[in-house]
Amino acid sequence: MRLRGRKSMKEDLERQTDLIVFEPRKLKGRWNEFFDNDRPIHIECGMGKGQFISRWSVNNPDINYIGMDMYDELLSRASEKARAFWKKERNSEVVPNLALVRGNVEFLEEMFEEGELERIYLNFSDPWPKSKHGKRRLTHPRFLMKYKQALNEVGEIHFKTDSLSLFEFSLNSFSDVELQMRNISLDLHRSGIREDLVLTEYEAKFIGQGKPIYRLEAVIGDKVREEHRRRVADELEKQLSRGTSKDFESEEE
Numbered sequence: 001m002r003l004r005g006r007k008s009m010k011e012d013l014e015r016q017t018d019l020i021v022f023e024p025r026k027l028k029g030r031w032n033e034f035f036d037n038d039r040p041i042h043i044e045c046g047m048g049k050g051q052f053i054s055r056w057s058v059n060n061p062d063i064n065y066i067g068m069d070m071y072d073e074l075l076s077r078a079s080e081k082a083r084a085f086w087k088k089e090r091n092s093e094v095v096p097n098l099a100l101v102r103g104n105v106e107f108l109e110e111m112f113e114e115g116e117l118e119r120i121y122l123n124f125s126d127p128w129p130k131s132k133h134g135k136r137r138l139t140h141p142r143f144l145m146k147y148k149q150a151l152n153e154v155g156e157i158h159f160k161t162d163s164l165s166l167f168e169f170s171l172n173s174f175s176d177v178e179l180q181m182r183n184i185s186l187d188l189h190r191s192g193i194r195e196d197l198v199l200t201e202y203e204a205k206f207i208g209q210g211k212p213i214y215r216l217e218a219v220i221g222d223k224v225r226e227e228h229r230r231r232v233a234d235e236l237e238k239q240l241s242r243g244t245s246k247d248f249e250s251e252e253e
């Protein structure tokens with residue numbers, strides 16, 4: 001009974017060639033053909049049931065989105081969600097800017113050409129708490145090297161988690177491969193839900209339990225690194241020109 005259920009789910013997914021991708025390696029360097037345009041591509045590695053990536057796809061039709069996970073069941077849930085969002089909010093029978101990919105992040109470089117992606121989201125990645133499993137964490141330096149290669153000159157990684165130990169591990173990993181981090185938060189929603197960010201299924205659950213959410217952005221591409229460096233330098237200069245050395249002396253007293 002269970003096997004038949006799985007078989008019909010697989011058949012159903014295989015029919016959805018506009019949305020589901022079972023052989024991502026065949027699209028390496030040609031994702032623009034799948035989407036039929038050259039817009040930037042943002043991917044969520046480990047999308048789960050797809051709430052986050054479906055919601056972004058409806059919110060931003062000018063970006064192409066990819067949700068990747070390893071299980072048919074999750075692809076099926078994500079496709080139902082994406083189609084329902086597009087129907088309800090844009091009265092559209094099609095989901096033009098989303099691909100739901102069955103794939104393992106382990107093989108990212110076999111699915112994407114150098115610089116083919118603009119942003120990678122890592123949301124609530126499995127923490128793999130035992131140190132002997134450290135290499136499986138999606139923020140292990142060996143994964144970060146894959147992301148670096150796949151991202152373009154304005155490439156960024158946006159990472160959020162409820163796991164303090166994974167966050168700590170990740171700060172070290174990002175720093176070890178010399179990635180510039182910014183907007184680091186140890187309690188993302190401390191003053192209410194951040195409206196500019198989309199919640200994932202896990203995030204909604206953890207917020208409900210009163211847990212803090214840790215988040216950071218890493219800037220990869222040369223162009224975005226330079227922009228960030230310039231913004232920080234300008235801000236510092238403004239602050240220094242506003243304050244006189246007298247201000248600093250009086251604060252010390």
Ligand SMILES: C[S@@+](CC[C@H](N)C(=O)[O-])C[C@H]1O[C@@H](n2cnc3c(N)ncnc32)[C@H](O)[C@@H]1O
Nearest residue numbers: 046047048069070104105106123124200201202
């Ligand atoms: C804890 S869930 C988080 C799901 C979703 N991002 C969220 O925040 O609600 C982690 C997901 O990552 C997927 N995952 C873990 N390792 C993966 C890998 N190497 N490649 C693709 N997906 C992976 C799992 O199957 C699971 O669905």
